[in-house]
Amino acid sequence: MSTKQRTMIAHHLIRFCILGAFGFYIVYLARTGMLVRFVEPNLVVAVKLSAIGLFATAIYQLQAAVQEWHGIEAAACDCNHEPSKSFAANLFIYGLFALPLVLGFIS
Template sequence: MISTAQRRAIVHHLIRSCILACFGVFIIYLVRTGSLLQYVEPALSLYVKLSAMGLFATAIYQLHSAWDNWRGVDAAACDCNHDPSSSTIANVFYYGLFLLPLALGFLM
């Protein structure tokens, strides 16, 4: 049986994974449409393209963490995880800080 704390952790990991994957997809979209150079310096475009791979790798790690929590594996055994805030308003604010630029990027 999954506890409430585990459910909360799973949801947070899934939200983080989606946000990271969306940033990676946005970078790929900018590269495919040829509009990446409107956002970054041409000399930095290679690094931005490489960062998309890092974003996807981190998104996969977040999915793995959600999977571990769902299976009941204690992923916090190394004490290296950061527990999300218990306040819903704070979580909406923090995730909104990342979702707003994504939404603006996809809508523009």
């Protein structure tokens, strides 16, 4: 397995974790009744439905990681882009998404 494959697998798994965590956070807020503290009451249903989309996208990222692991070529849509080669840039970008999750779960 090449370094490029390992890198792409890691990126897909990080995306899977972040998307899944956002979905679980929405479900957590809905189950505890705290969702209305963050969202307009008229939009609660839409936000709950968005959790389904987040879970679906997370599953897609997991599937992409598994396909990369097995060496299966991705679809020929050419819609994916290479992540930055800079560790600091990747840490910053993923941190922008992970920080609100961490703050939400610890509060």
